Amino acid sequence: MIRFENVTKVYDPNARPALDSVSLEIDRGEFTFLVGASGSGKSTFLRLILKEDRATSGSVYVAGQNVANISSWRVPKLRRGIGVVFQDFRLLPQKNVFANVAFAMQVIGKSRGIIRETVPEVLKTVGLEGKERRMPHELSGGEQQRVAIARAVVNRPGILLADEPTGNLDPITSMGIMGVLDKINQNGTTVVMATHDDDIVNEMRKRVVELKNGVVVRDEAKALYTSMIPVVGESRRLKDASEAELDRAQGVQQ
């Protein structure tokens, strides 16, 4: 469904690349976590799938199509096949729940009848039945994110990209959101989720791709947030680093 072939993305020629020769394949219907520290290249990875940016070198294939060969006027068609969810929900504050979800269908020219039929269905999938008329500010964070997910999947995209969807939510609400994403994944949608949330990753036991400084350092099925494979010298390195940090802090105090 998504394939990266030696993809490198350079924003600033003087700095290290945001992605450095990444090769990766995500199959149809898979649920993949993308983990790694801030600046490790997770967001760049998602942007390249959406053709928000173009790869400096290498090829990105989405649904069998090299995105570099998609002309600018056909990019909307690519994006109709991809739903996106963000940490900050990005709902329209002056529209109610129904209108927010319907907006995604209106702008691609769906008929009123289809919208009336589809939107309540999708709201039911994300667990928001009966809240069609609420305004975004009347909803909790978790509910707002559910609206955002409903909007992302209302046009039945083959791929759902989630960029830290639980970043603003408490652990219990987060688990609820994960339930929704899992349900969508069960219906056949490929889900790629960038996250920092170790509890969630450990709970879900899905494929984990770890990025570090733009390089894939781990790609494990049914994995945990941190590697189960011990890295030689890693614990020693961490210990040294924290001791050095402590020494520095003490030095400042003196």
Add this chain to the structure above:
Amino acid sequence: MRLAFILGEIGSGLRRNLSMVVSVVLVTFVSLTFVGAAGMLQLQINQMKGYWYDKVQVAIFLCNDSSTATGCASGAVTKEQQDNLAKMLDSPAVKPYISDYQFESQADAFKHFKEQFSNSPIVDSVTQDQLPSSFRINMKNPEKYQIISETFSSQPGVETVSDQRQVLERIFEWMNGASVAAMVVAAVMIFCAVLLITTTIRLSAFSRRRETGIMRLVGASKTVIQLPFILEGVIAAVVGALLASGTLWLVAQFWLNGDLSRQFLNTPFISSTQVLVIAPVLIALGGGLAGISSLLTLRRYLKV
């Protein structure tokens, strides 16, 4: 559905940006009024040319008792001199240039004078013998006035040769100058209008960046995203153009064909229906400029 959606977007855009939209309407209104005024002046010039050029004549004024010109040293024109001039007008040297001529006696001149100044007290103080008799010549080609002037101005009994066209030319020159001035003002104002439309569209795009961002992500086409903004600018400019057209129509209807035509009875003024010919030009100009400037602005400030 998509049309209804786009119309809704335009409506909300116009409402949210109301003060800017009003300023765009006013600036295009003023600038297009100037463009239209320049156009009206040109129409008026053409109208007057068409009307007067058929009627203007070259006049050879003959001496009367009170003439002071050098050719009139021997007093009023004699019958002999007059016949001589008539013969010259029929001679092969001059005849090819003129289509016809009439003799206007002092009595005829007095009659015309009385008609023309019927409202003025000057009529009472002028007597018949103060007015000159004249030959009124219709030229085949009014440009060849020089030939008549050279041939006749030094003849005995001729006071002066005058070309009515020259008087008109001066009026037309003045009107042309005024229309050029109006065009210059219009150009400056149009420049302002374009800058203002650019700013307005930029603000509008900025205030709706949330919506456009989502539209982009869910795969709305470029047209659906950009059209509301472009139409917003175009609608504001077209409203300005309609106001300008309406103003020009009012000017033609109630000033040119009202007050002014009562004061200048012999001047053919353009009718208010002729002004309506200018209106589509103004609307196309306003709409076109707004469309192009919005499109260029969006290309820079609205990523699609």
